[in-house]
Amino acid sequence: MLPVFAARADGGIIEDVDGNRLIDFGSGIAVTGVGASAEAVVRRASAQLADFTHTCFMVTPYEGYVAVAEALAELTPGDHAKKSALFNSGAEAVENAVKIARAHTKRQAVVVFDHGYHGRTNLTMALTSKNMPYKHGFGPFAPEIYRVPVAYGYRWPTGPENCGPEAAAQAIDQISKQVGAQNVAAIVIEPLLGEGGFIEPAKGFLPALSEFARDNGIVFVADEIQSGFCRTGQWFACEDEGIVPDLITTAKGIAGGLPLAAVTGRAEIMDAAHAGGLGGTYGGNPVACAGALGSIETMKELDLAARARHIETVMKARLGAMQEKYEIIGDVRGRGAMLAIELVKDPSTKEPNPEAAAALAKACHQEGLLVLTCGTYGNVLRFLPPMVIGEELLSEGLDILEQAFTRI
Incomplete structure (x- = not known):
């Protein structure tokens, strides 16, 4: 995206090989929430490197993998008995969640949602909503994938106040009539949609879908790959409405930048797959596991969930003031340190304005602020600062953003 080659990074600053310094509002796409060279991550991963880099957990297991599974059992929602399987990437986690759900239910259909993003492998491309650049020219895709509406409050025809229950009723009706609940293995959803535009499903939508899944023996999968690990001001975004998913997929922020x-x-669901059915050579690599334990240590010690909530307070106040000043800002949304503004050509029609998003991102980059775009229509600026970012850097980054609006 940028002609910038990083030399070092941490604490909200990326320094390139020429000595230029950028304020980081991207965190490697929500990965380096604890910073890009967090002390505990470096310390633990370095110690593991000195012991061994790999054995393959399926061949000769090691304690680090088990410790990560124990941490995940403690931190994820629900007090039921849990198990974990570790992989390399978010797409791989989603793909294995589908395999596990199909093995458990003996069904095939998978339900996903408009504006959803789940990865770039063949199956996860099928699960992903947006064609360009994720799917175009890469088909055919995996079958038995069904897409239904999501509760996108800003664009819901009858208004955000009606969106949650109406969208849930519409989605459940489509699933029941077009697929048949008895054929559905899994419902897969991001509790706060990422690449699709940082859409926070309207209240009531997720609980209704979760209840429908429970009543019909469907595995409810929360894709927390971008929203997990304190990013939204809670350990996991699904906690906001008390959702306890059957399966939860994590990646990105889990290991401080290690895959x-x-x-x-x-x-009982995790145990459904036959012996040897899940795995992979590098899944749960010992160095990455050490990094994860360091990342989780940092999140607990610094209470980064609370820090994310503070970032939300600071940023939403500034972004809200910008919205009052600039009518192209149609919506300010998100939670914690996972925030976004949606840009429109006219607030009355809400016609998407991807040109403004691209121009503003470019202007920010030229002044030393790294921001990312997203959204099905390419008209959303998203903000994912490291949760360890300092007050002055956060404020300076918002100043640069505001100056970009002034110029453009």
Whole structure:
């Protein structure tokens, strides 16, 4: 995206090989929430490197993998018996969650949602909503995937106040009539949608879908790959409405930048796959597991969930003031340190304004602030600062953003 080659990074600053310093409002796409070289991550991963880099957990297991599984059982929602399987990437976690759900239910259909994003492998491309750039030219895709509406409050025809129950009723009706609840293995949803535009499903939508899944023997999968690990001001975004998913997929923020992902869920569901059915050479690599334990240590010690809530307070106040000043800001949304503004050409029509999003991102980059775009229509600026970012850096980044609006 940028002609910037990083030399070092931490605490909300990326320094390039020429000595330029950028304020980081991207965190490697929600990965380095604890910073890009967090002390505990470096310390634990370095110690593991000195012991061994790999054995393959399926061949000769090691304590670090078990410790990560124990941490996930403690931190994820629900007090039921849990098990975890570790993988390399978010897409791999989602793909394995589908495999586990199909093995458990003996069904095939998978339900996903408009604006959802779940990865770039063949199955997860099928699960993903947006064509360009994720799917275009890469088909055919995996079958038995069904897409239904999501509760996108800003764009719901009858208004955000009606969105949750109406969207839930519409989605459940489509599932029941077009697929048949008895054929559905899994419902897979991001509790706060990421690439689709940082859409927070309207209140009531997720509880209704979760209840429908429970009543019909469907595995409810929360894809927390971008929203997990304190990012939304809670350990996991689904906690906001008390959702306890059957399976939860994690990656990105789990290991402070080292490649690791997980599926965590009800023990009886996780046990459904036959011996040898799940795995992979590098899944749960010992160095990545050490990084995860360091990342979780940092989140607990610094209470980064609370820090994310503070970032939300600071940023929403500034973004709200910008919205009052600039009518192209149609919506300010998100939670914690996972926030966004949706840009429109006219607030009355809500016509998407991707040109403004691209121009503003470019202007920010030129002034030393790294921001990311997203959204099905390409018209959303998203903000994912490291949760360890200092007050002055956060304020300076918002100043740069505001100056970009002034210029453009």
